């Protein structure tokens with residue numbers, strides 16, 4: 518049926534308000550799957566498909582093709598699974614979008630700010646997907662919402678270990694997601710907020726501040742509001758971090774996916790004017806194993822250096838003298854209160870810039886290049902709250918000659934000389 522690719526094809530006829538779910542096998546050797554819309558209209562996570570265009574999905578992709586009116590599509594290749602489901606929460610998600618759009622209209626009329634929305638829930642309930650959907654719908658009706666990415670484990674915007682904000686100007690690309698141009702990125706340094714909750718909360722506040730400043734000078738951004746994606750850690754300090762985020766951003770709406778207790782707790786603990794809404798998760802969301810998450814993180818870093826699909830980047834490798842850079846880790850190991858020097862609190866230790874002496878154990882670590890000016894000691898405090906301008910990976914350390922080799926997206930020299938070390942490592946297997 519498909520002589521062009523030579524791949525077997527399967528046709529699916531979808532009734533209105535149903536979706537075709539399919540997964541592409543994971544692993545290097547896995548075959549890609551192509552999707553083509555033949556008749557009718559359909560969308561993938563809020564982005565409309567063009568007819569007679571082939572969309573390619575790589576290993577590990579988990580996709581839903583939803584149709585409001587009915588359509589028929591072809592799949593080329595051998596997906597791991599492919600089935601049609603009539604049972605989706607899409608109507609509820611669309612209604613949520615409609616309610617947010619009402620709030621934007623009202624904000625426009627009354628010269629106020631648009632909705633600030635926080636999406637919460639445990640892991641694997643489709644938080645990122647709901648964010649993407651709501652952002653794409655908003656931008657399709659002409660809004661300019663902002664995505665705030667607080668999921669340090671699986672960031673949709675930058676490499677893992679960061680928090681960020683991105684202005685959304687067009688719907689997500691069906692294959693590649695949102696175009697990531699000029700995001701605002703901050704260094705966190707690890708894949709779970711628990712490693713340094715003080716820093717995590719500090720960065721959340723910082724992002725809220727910067728977003729609010731932007732809203733003051735940009736009316737479209739203000740009316741568009743923001744959609745905040747959060748981590749799946751919803752207990753203990755993880756829960757406190759959500760409450761902190763709600764207050765830092767002064768959120769108006771919290772969407773709780775599939776977690777009744779969390780919904781009740783937030784209703785109890787957030788101010789009464791915050792609308793807390795419980796939404797079901799989609800049955801299509803696939804649980805991901807630890808390995809799968811690690812692979813996705815690795816892939817994100819690889820993309821940063823080598824590009825994605827059609828776009829290839831060619832990273833540089835060069836030597837950096839220890840004496841030319843200052844490497845810090847944010848946060849000293851916590852010590853019992855009784856041992857703290859007089860006048861110092863635990864907060865201070867978690868936000869402290871601890872100088873790192875380069876050694877062999879630095880190999881493979883990802884380092885953020887801070888945009889902070891290469892100032893003197895006094896400037897150290899600003900470093901935590903300065904955005905990063907890029908990332909490098911240490912590929913080799915020579916303690917004898919006091920030099921390390923790094924992988925960098927840009928040629929030497931480094932734009933700045935303050936480097937922040939991440940817990941995250943990347944082994945370049947290319």
Ligand code: ATP
Nearest residue numbers: 579580581640641642643644645646799801802803
């Ligand atoms: P995390 O725990 O990492 O925060 P999450 O709750 O944000 O996860 P998503 O990343 O949104 O979850 O979704 C998990 C996976 O399920 C993704 O690969 C996504 O493409 C897929 N997925 C989401 N919705 C559907 C659906 N309706 N049908 C098929 N796959 C889906």
